[in-house]
Amino acid sequence: MYSNFKNIKVKIYGASHADEIGVFLTGVPLGTDISRNEIDNLLDRRRSSKSVWSTSRGEADEPIFIKGIENGKVVSEEIHIAIKNKTAKKSDYDNLIKKPRPSHADYPAMVKDGDAFLSGGGRFSGRMTAPICIAGGIAKGLLEEHGIKIGAYIAEIGGISAVSYKNQDIRYEDIEKAHSKNLSILSDSDSEITEEIVRAKEEKDSLGGVIECIVYNMPVGVGDALYDGIEGRIAQSIFAIPAVKGIEFGAGFDISKMKGSKANDAYQYKDGNVVTLTNNNGGITGGMSNGMPITLRVAIKPTPSIGVLQNTVDLESKKNTTIEIKGRHDACIVPRAVPVVEAAVALAIYDCMLDNA
Ligand SMILES: Cc1cc2nc3c(=O)[nH]c(=O)nc-3n(C[C@H](O)[C@H](O)[C@H](O)COP(=O)(O)O)c2cc1C
Numbered sequence: 001m002y003s004n005f006k007n008i009k010v011k012i013y014g015a016s017h018a019d020e021i022g023v024f025l026t027g028v029p030l031g032t033d034i035s036r037n038e039i040d041n042l043l044d045r046r047r048s049s050k051s052v053w054s055t056s057r058g059e060a061d062e063p064i065f066i067k068g069i070e071n072g073k074v075v076s077e078e079i080h081i082a083i084k085n086k087t088a089k090k091s092d093y094d095n096l097i098k099k100p101r102p103s104h105a106d107y108p109a110m111v112k113d114g115d116a117f118l119s120g121g122g123r124f125s126g127r128m129t130a131p132i133c134i135a136g137g138i139a140k141g142l143l144e145e146h147g148i149k150i151g152a153y154i155a156e157i158g159g160i161s162a163v164s165y166k167n168q169d170i171r172y173e174d175i176e177k178a179h180s181k182n183l184s185i186l187s188d189s190d191s192e193i194t195e196e197i198v199r200a201k202e203e204k205d206s207l208g209g210v211i212e213c214i215v216y217n218m219p220v221g222v223g224d225a226l227y228d229g230i231e232g233r234i235a236q237s238i239f240a241i242p243a244v245k246g247i248e249f250g251a252g253f254d255i256s257k258m259k260g261s262k263a264n265d266a267y268q269y270k271d272g273n274v275v276t277l278t279n280n281n282g283g284i285t286g287g288m289s290n291g292m293p294i295t296l297r298v299a300i301k302p303t304p305s306i307g308v309l310q311n312t313v314d315l316e317s318k319k320n321t322t323i324e325i326k327g328r329h330d331a332c333i334v335p336r337a338v339p340v341v342e343a344a345v346a347l348a349i350y351d352c353m354l355d356n357a
Helices: 038-046 092-094 108-115 126-144 174-178 191-202 229-237 251-256 334-356
Strands: 009-014 020-026 063-067 078-084 149-157 209-216 244-249 267-272 273-276 294-300 309-312 317-323
Touching: 009 126, 020 126, 038 126, 078 108, 078 126, 092 244, 126 334, 149 174, 149 191, 149 334, 174 209, 209 334, 229 294, 229 317, 229 334, 244 251, 294 334
Parallel strands: none
Antiparallel strands: 009 020, 020 078, 063 078, 149 209, 209 294, 244 294, 267 273, 309 317
16 A cells, blocks of 8 residues: 655555564655654554553554664665564454454455455455554654654544643643653643543443644745645545544634634744744645644544444345444554654655655
């Protein structure tokens, strides 16, 4: 599965229960320094934990540097990094092959691929986001060298809101601090949200939520008009993440309800720099960065695989039937998707930065 980035090319390969998954990345200039820190940080935060919301499938997700990086430097056109799947358990999915899980990729994938469809979500599985974290970790590290920092956090789970950029200014340090908590939220307490996830899990159900992401220190004028706009390029990268159903920038859909006089971000000089007094446009105007932080919100749907009895069809007998899903699934995907959102945004921003390189 290739990305449609303009300057870099990302190919994610493998499947949930294949021997390995991995990523090929091209377009990173030869001689570029690559730091493991950001790769390891994103993979660590994406890895399943002992937390109540997390799958019991515990994969080590150890990156194997096969080609393109030596002694921390890019040495060939193509970088190849793999991860071995060590705990694949196809039997969990045997009885699902002909009974598609509602809201998962099973039905269209089976019509498309027939018997070639692999269990555990195949190439549509959330596991495919580990290689996204590897490629995104490389991009994030390279952006840091330009002073550009990217941080994501949870703004809402199961309809319960936490601190959002829509209500208060958020510093990068606040986000970093949130990453050391159980749940990456900026509010003082996460007990209400945790209890809601516990309740959903006890009911064999699942919850969705909203992840916010902020890009700090963007230089002005990156991106361009129409298809070269930053919003479209970030959106395409974000929609590669399974379970994403929406994205909005700045005030997003709320801007449609404002009058121009409220929506417009008025300019002002501050310490010799042009800033805006509000940031309803989320740091992007005309498809270009305007110097304000880029702010965006990503809607994640509830985990499709749930134990609650649901209607589905038996594709063999061609009859209606029901399904109760067993196996190893996150009761809430949102916490593990936070680093994936950072990775996806980093890849898109790095690609935009290379326009002028
Ligand atoms: C980090 C992550 C973990 C996921 N884990 C699961 C899971 O355990 N069970 C499940 O049914 N879906 C899981 N998903 C979501 C499915 O992969 C996704 O809903 C499915 O492929 C259908 O794609 P769509 O939701 O984009 O339409 C996960 C997604 C992510 C990002």
